[in-house]
Every structure is written in structure tokens, then in C-alpha cells.
Amino acid sequence: MPENSTSPQHVRTRFAPSPTGFIHLGNIRSALYPWAFARSRQGDFILRIEDTDLERSTQAAVDVILEGMAWLGLDHDEGPYYQMQRMARYKQVLAELQAAGHVYPCYMSVAELDALRERQMAAKQKPRYDGTWRPEPGKTLPPMPEGVLPVLRFRNPQDGVVAWDDKVKGRIEIRNDELDDLVIARPDGTPTYNFCVVVDDIDMRITHVIRGDDHVNNTPRQINIFRALGHEPPVYAHLPTVLNEQGEKMSKRNGAKPVTQYRDEGFLPDAMVNYLARLGWSHGDDEIFSRAQFLEWFDLDHLGRSAAQFDEAKLRWVNAQHLKAMDDAALAPLVAAQLKARGIEADERLPAICGLFKDRCDTTVALADWARAFYADVQPQPEDLAKHVTDTVKPAIATLAGKLAGVEWRADAIAAAIKETLAAHGLKMPQLAMPVRVLVMGTPQTPSLDAVLALCQREKVLARLSRA
Ligand code: GLU
Numbered sequence: 417m418p419e420n421s422t423s424p425q426h427v428r429t430r431f432a433p434s435p436t437g438f439i440h441l442g443n444i445r446s447a448l449y450p451w452a453f454a455r456s457r458q459g460d461f462i463l464r465i466e467d468t469d470l471e472r473s474t475q476a477a478v479d480v481i482l483e484g485m486a487w488l489g490l491d492h493d494e495g496p497y498y499q500m501q502r503m504a505r506y507k508q509v510l511a512e513l514q515a516a517g518h519v520y521p522c523y524m525s526v527a528e529l530d531a532l533r534e535r536q537m538a539a540k541q542k543p544r545y546d547g548t549w550r551p552e553p554g555k556t557l558p559p560m561p562e563g564v565l566p567v568l569r570f571r572n573p574q575d576g577v578v579a580w581d582d583k584v585k586g587r588i589e590i591r592n593d594e595l596d597d598l599v600i601a602r603p604d605g606t607p608t609y610n611f612c613v614v615v616d617d618i619d620m621r622i623t624h625v626i627r628g629d630d631h632v633n634n635t636p637r638q639i640n641i642f643r644a645l646g647h648e649p650p651v652y653a654h655l656p657t658v659l660n661e662q663g664e665k666m667s668k669r670n671g672a673k674p675v676t677q678y679r680d681e682g683f684l685p686d687a688m689v690n691y692l693a694r695l696g697w698s699h700g701d702d703e704i705f706s707r708a709q710f711l712e713w714f715d716l717d718h719l720g721r722s723a724a725q726f727d728e729a730k731l732r733w734v735n736a737q738h739l740k741a742m743d744d745a746a747l748a749p750l751v752a753a754q755l756k757a758r759g760i761e762a763d764e765r766l767p768a769i770c771g772l773f774k775d776r777c778d779t780t781v782a783l784a785d786w787a788r789a790f791y792a793d794v795q796p797q798p799e800d801l802a803k804h805v806t807d808t809v810k811p812a813i814a815t816l817a818g819k820l821a822g823v824e825w826r827a828d829a830i831a832a833a834i835k836e837t838l839a840a841h842g843l844k845m846p847q848l849a850m851p852v853r854v855l856v857m858g859t860p861q862t863p864s865l866d867a868v869l870a871l872c873q874r875e876k877v878l879a880r881l882s883r884a
Contacts, residue, residue, distance in 0.1 A: 427459025
């Protein structure tokens, strides 16, 4: 690990995902808060990939983590560290722990453990390891079986309590006699999960562990390992679960999308950060805020205690607010990327097109749907043509086309041509505007007609009007 000089107040947080499935919004919120806490305290944010589950970890899942975090702007100062690359270090610390007498070999076979569990269940006791191989002064251990490789167990303290002041859940106290001696190394010598986490959190000098509350049961065990290694544990904040729209724990098994899919569906990183921030944290009644405001306001004292429920309609609304507030020049490249995915090259008109349509869109995909009409052919619906482009209005459309062929191509000149046409044919604005919109944009509902036509090229407008 890099050796910076750190004062006790120097905040260091981490996000430690397991790449065993595509990271979804519920997971990424556990990255957002430690990131925000580090950024708002001028601290460091560390990314650590917990890839020791070799069967379930995949590179594709790592890629979604890295891509998703980069997209959301959750930049890390150190890492990504990969636990699989730190095995030698874990084994070294394990040896130290063993030398200090905190670890002992246990030769109990799986069959014996099963039998023990059954006896305990029959006696209505909590299944737990009974300490058979735990050395004690004056105790005679069973004879060592031949040819059996032992697991290593951590000698958990037997008296007192493990307690911590959780930033979300308040004070939690667990009696040590409720914790049995945890296996911290398998028969082949590989260290187990809880041990690796503690070694990492020590080596990475983590000051605040902010993670999902599915880990709250691991915390007392981890705290005891911290102390056995001569370290005080960090501050803990265990975040409540994120539920999906059906009220179940969000998981990819019940349809949660990978984070990167929201990018592809046209959501803005700042809107996602805003929405996710509110999913478990609040600042008064503020619903819409910028990334900078969030970082200014974020603290661990206003984390919500109850499970938060994902609401796609609200996410869309938050996205629409950010879209509206966003600078057209900043929006254009995002919409250009959406157009490019459809094989359309945008041009310098795109910022103005964004400006004209962003109020009626909730994603950059919806914006690209509009922008498309300025670059690619439109196919008006036969019903719209039948309804709006009637024989009565066709002569007026021809008059307008004639005028548009000669005007200077600017909104005010176009507006004047429309007005003259209306006067010449005794029509009201909607009678002409609706059919022209259907022909030119493929739909009767658009922003102000002169502005729309001005952004469409003259040749395109004339060609489309000539289909009347
Ligand atoms: N790797 C764990 C997970 O993905 C997180 C462990 C931790 O934050 O301590 O759930």
C-alpha cells in the first residue's frame, strides 16, 4: 500500500464490491456514499475488488463496476486492488496471528460438524462450533486424526461484548459468547472472507466502513480480528437495503438492471447521483441538487434507517429536471452519442435542437428520438396524415412551400411566411401548423413551428412538404 502520512482525521473510505453479478443501483449506492464522504472531507476513496469467490467472479462483472463508476464520476484515489493478488499478504498476517496464539488448528470433519449441528438443533440450541479443538490451559485436546488437513479457527474472546456506534443503526452490542470461533483459513491454507476484509481495511488504513447492512453480522467478528491484530476498528455505517418496485430486495435475480444500462437508456450521471443520494439520505426537503451541492451537504448523520424503495418514475422525473437545467452545449455530445448508436451523425445544429426539445424529454434517448427527425427521414403515421393533411389545407401548404423556397432561412423570416400564408388562405395557426408538423417532423405536437423549421434544412422541409 502507498505510505502517505495521514493524520487521524484524514478520512479514507472504500468500496469493496464482489464481482459476482452485474452491479445494480442498490450496489452502486454503497459506492456513492463512501465516495461522497471521502470527497466532502478531502479524504481518499479506495476501490477494492473482492474476487476471492473464484467460481462466481467474472471479468465482465469487474468491467461493469469500473465502467459504471467511471460513468457516474465516482473516481477512486487508489486501486482497484484485487484480493486475489493479495493472497501472500493475507497468509503472512495469518502466520503472525497464529504465532501470537490467536489462531488454532481444528480437525473436526464435516461429518462431525454436521452431527454437532444436528444435536444442537435437536436440543433447540443455536448451531455453533463447540470449541473441541480450542486449546486451553490444562485441557487435553482429542487425538489428532491421521492425514486430515485442519482448518484454522480464530480464538474469539469468550467474555464481554463487542460494541460499536453504527452511524446508521446506533449502538450495537453483541455478547462474545454468542460468537463461535470463526474459520479463517481453509484446509488448503487459503484465508476466508472476513479475515481478508480486516487485513485489507487495516492495510488500506480505512477510517470509515460504509457498506450494506447485509454485513452487519460480520462486523462483531471483524472487530475482534482487528483487535487481535492490534488495531482499533474503523467507524461503521451499515446502509439499509434498497428494495425494488415490488418491495423485494433489489437483486439481478429479480430483474435489477446493471448500472451501465441506465447510461444506455439516456440517464445523466448527475441525475443518477442525485437520485441515488436521496435513496437513503436526505438534506431537508431538497429533491433536486447538483453534485457539488450533494458533496457540500453529505454527512453520515442523515443516513436513513429504513429500507429505501426504488421508483423508476421518480428517477425519470429527477433525470428530466437535470436535463432541463443542463447546458445545451453539454447535452449535445450525450445526444450525439445516442444518435451515433443509431447510425446518425449529428452536426452543429444539435445544441439548438437540444435547447428546443429538452423541456419535453426525460432522457437523452427521448431527446435523440426528436433530434432524429432533423437528420434522418420521417415516416408520418397514415392516421395523422389523413386527419391533418386534408384537401382543404393542401393549397395553403403549397403556398407556404413556395414562400419558404425564397425566404432567408431564419425563424423570424419563416414566421412571417407562415403568417402571410394564413392570411392568404383565411386559416388559423393550428389548421396550418398541425399538417406542416406532421409532414416535416412526423408528429402534430412540436415546439414553436418557426423554430423547428429553422433548425431543419430548407431542402428537407421543402421535400417533406411536397409529399402533401
Ligand atoms: N464484498 C462485499 C459485497 O460485495 C462488501 C464487503 C464490505 O464492504 O466489507 O457485499
